[in-house]
Amino acid sequence: xxxxxxxxxxxxxxxxxxxxxxxxxxxxxxxxxxxxxxxxxxxxxxxxxxxxxxxxxxxxxxxxxxxxxxxxxxxxxxxxxxxxxxxxxxxxxxxxxxxxxxxxxxxxxxxxxxxxxxxxxxxxxxxxxxxxxxxxxxxxxxxxxxxxxxxxxxxxxxxxxxxxxxxxxxxxxxxxxxxxxxxxxxxxxxxxxxxxxxxxxxxxxxxxxxxxxxxxxxxxxxxxxxxxxxxxxxxxxxxxxxxxxxxxxxxxxxxxxxxxxxxxxxxxxxxxxxxxxxxxxxxxxxxxxxxxxxxxxxxxxxxxxxxxxxxxxxxxxxxxxxxxxxxxxxxxxxxxxxxxxxxxxxxxxxxxxxxxxxxxxxxxxxxxxxxxxxxxxxxxxxxxx
Numbered sequence: 471x472x473x474x475x476x477x478x479x480x481x482x483x484x485x486x487x488x489x490x491x492x493x494x495x496x497x498x499x500x501x502x503x504x505x506x507x508x509x510x511x512x513x514x515x516x517x518x519x520x521x522x523x524x525x526x527x528x529x530x531x532x533x534x535x536x537x538x539x540x541x542x543x544x545x546x547x548x549x550x551x552x553x554x555x556x557x558x559x560x561x562x563x564x565x566x567x568x569x570x571x572x573x574x575x576x577x578x579x580x581x582x583x584x585x586x587x588x589x590x591x592x593x594x595x596x597x598x599x600x601x602x603x604x605x606x607x608x609x610x611x612x613x614x615x616x617x618x619x620x621x622x623x624x625x626x627x628x629x630x631x632x633x634x635x636x637x638x639x640x641x642x643x644x645x646x647x648x649x650x651x652x653x654x655x656x657x658x659x660x661x662x663x664x665x666x667x668x669x670x671x672x673x674x675x676x677x678x679x680x681x682x683x684x685x686x687x688x689x690x691x692x693x694x695x696x697x698x699x700x701x702x703x704x705x706x707x708x709x710x711x712x713x714x715x716x717x718x719x720x721x722x723x724x725x726x727x728x729x730x731x732x733x734x735x736x737x738x739x740x741x742x743x744x745x746x747x748x749x750x751x752x753x754x755x756x757x758x759x760x761x762x763x764x765x766x767x768x769x770x771x772x773x774x775x776x777x778x779x780x781x782x783x784x785x786x787x788x789x790x791x792x793x794x795x796x797x798x799x800x801x802x803x804x805x806x807x808x809x810x811x812x813x814x815x816x817x818x819x820x821x822x823x824x825x826x827x828x829x830x831x832x833x834x835x836x837x838x839x840x841x842x843x844x845x846x847x848x849x850x851x852x853x854x855x
Contacts, residue, residue, distance in 0.1 A: 481505055482842075485695035487515065487674035491527035491652075491666055491829050492701040492818055494659035495561075499667045499833065502843065507666045508695075510684055512673035512705070516660045518653050522764035522796045525656070526703060529719055529797035531753045532652040532826050533732045534558065537578055537617070537644045539827065541595050542833040544806070547824060548602065550831035555648055557830035562650065563606030565658040572749045574657040577648035580732040582617060583625075583632060583639045583782055592640060592736040617642035631727055635781045649732050652826060661710045674702065677709055679814035697840065700817040703800035704762075710810075710819050713763040714798030717823065718771050719755040724789035727752060735778055742778040752789065754779045758823065767794040799823050809836050816840060 482505045484726065485495050489511035501507045518528040526675050558575055566572035584592035596617060602614060618643040625632055632639060658748040676683040677700040700706055702711070703754070704714040713831025729746040742756040754775045772794060780786050802808055802820030807828055816836050823827055 472704075478607055482696040482849065483694075484508070485698040486489055486510070486679050486701060487658075487682050487699065488701035488703060488705065489516070489668065489670075490525035490701065490703055491530075492654055492821075493507065493662070493699070493828055495833055496699055496837075498659045498663045499837070501663045501666045503842070505842075506667060507663070509666060510669045510674050510682060513670055515670050516657070516668065518656070520793055520795050522798075524797070526654055526717075526797045526799055527656055527825055529717065529795045530652045530826055531719060531732075531743060531755050532650040532655075532747075533580065533743060533745055534577075534648040534650060534827055535644065535732065535734075536827060537599065537603075537647060538580065538582065538734060539824065540599045541760065542598075542848055543602075543824070547806070547828065549826040551824070552646070553834070554830040555646070557834065558648070558650055558826075561830065562655065565655070567712050568662050569658045571654065571658075573658045575648065575650075576650075576731070577646065578731045579643050580647040580649070580734065581620075581629065581632070581644045582642045582644065582734045582736055584641075584736040585634050585639065585781070585817065586637050588642055588737055591738040595736050596642065599698045607611050609705075614621075615645050617644050629730060629733070631729055631783050631785050632733065633782070633784070635784060639782060645770075647732070650826060653746075674700075677706075677815065678818070679701075679812055686785050696814070697842070698815050700815065701817070703819065703821075704709070704798050706817070706819055707802075710817060712800045712819050715822065716757070716759040716761045716763060717755065717797055717802045718757040718759075719753050719768045719795045720767075720772060720775050720790040721792040721795065722752045722754065722776075722786065723750055723792050724752045724786055725750045727783060727785045727789065729783070733782065735782055737778065740774070740778075742775060742780050744783065745824055751792070752779075752786065762798055764796060764798065767796055776804035799825070807832055809839070811836065811839055 484505050484507045486509040489509050495505050536548040561571045562575040622638045625641040673685045674682050675685045733744040735742040745753045801822045807820045
């Protein structure tokens with residue numbers, strides 16, 4: 471186990487508001503460094519919830535696509551994404567060695583596809599990716615390769631189930647991208663967090679330096695911490711100017727559909743992604759609605775998502791609908807993530823639709839900035855920052 475050298479190898483008392491992706495990842499990291507960690511969350515327990523009110527990380531499809539994000543995100547977001555992919559490989563490897571059911575992680579690249587009639591829209595997207603690749607980023611990782619065009623024969627070789635309902639698809643391979651099983655990874659981060667005190671059904675109503683004010687709590691749980699982390703996402707209001715952006719995902723059970731990597735369908739009106747999961751599961755999503763409505767998915771969204779996926783994977787016709795999931799992504803006014811630090815408090819928010827892509831990078835930076843990055847030799851590289 472590693473120790474936090476900047477704290478003089480002293481075990482610190484850490485309070486965390488929020489047990490979503492960031493909260494579990496910070497708790498897991500700092501617990502393995504030997505700190506005393508307490509986590510507070512309004513959820514009734516650690517299990518996933520698919521009612522629109524659980525942690526947004528459970529709803530996410532888990533695409534790790536920094537190159538594709540250059541279409542709309544700034545280059546430094548993509549740079550953080552490449553860092554996070556490396557970290558997810560390390561983290562899931564560590565979890566696989568210590569949990570009974572390893573989380574799934576793969577880095578086989580991803581695909582962009584377009585129907586022949588939508589080639590113009592696809593070329594505009596590719597042009598924006600090219601512009602992003604040639605814009606200097608704030609960080610200094612090696613530039614990723616450009617999307618590689620695939621012929622119809624090459625596409626059949628890498629993903630035989632992909633073919634258009636109205637003719638051959640145009641396709642591009644985005645090398646280096648990956649995907650992760652978000653649900654199992656969140657479960658493993660909880661299972662492998664030694665000695666963390668999890669306080670369920672205890673929402674934090676306010677975070678200030680060294681203090682978490684827990685609703686209905688008047689005992690030591692709200693008292694002084696060496697560091698507190700505000701990782702509540704949309705629950706951080708009014709402490710942070712965050713809003714919720716609605717996202718929707720359809721879960722399908724599709725035995726016989728052999729899909730190896732995430733697929734984006736480029737369309738003039740919307741982007742639809744199709745992501746494989748273990749157990750013959752396929753996730754379809756894309757909706758991004760400026761609304762904080764947590765009600766079930768609309769008929770229009772469901773029909774558009776599933777029809778678009780079926781148009782490029784005809785074998786999905788016999789898939790069974792397991793669930794339709796909705797949730798709110800936490801977004802700041804500029805749609806960019808923010809790390810706010812003052813003595814005794816760290817706040818990370820605004821991950822928007824990039825939570826899994828950016829989480830490890832933001833946490834690594836925040837912990838390094840407050841002196842909780844491990845500088846000692848670690849047996850487990852996933853715990854070294």
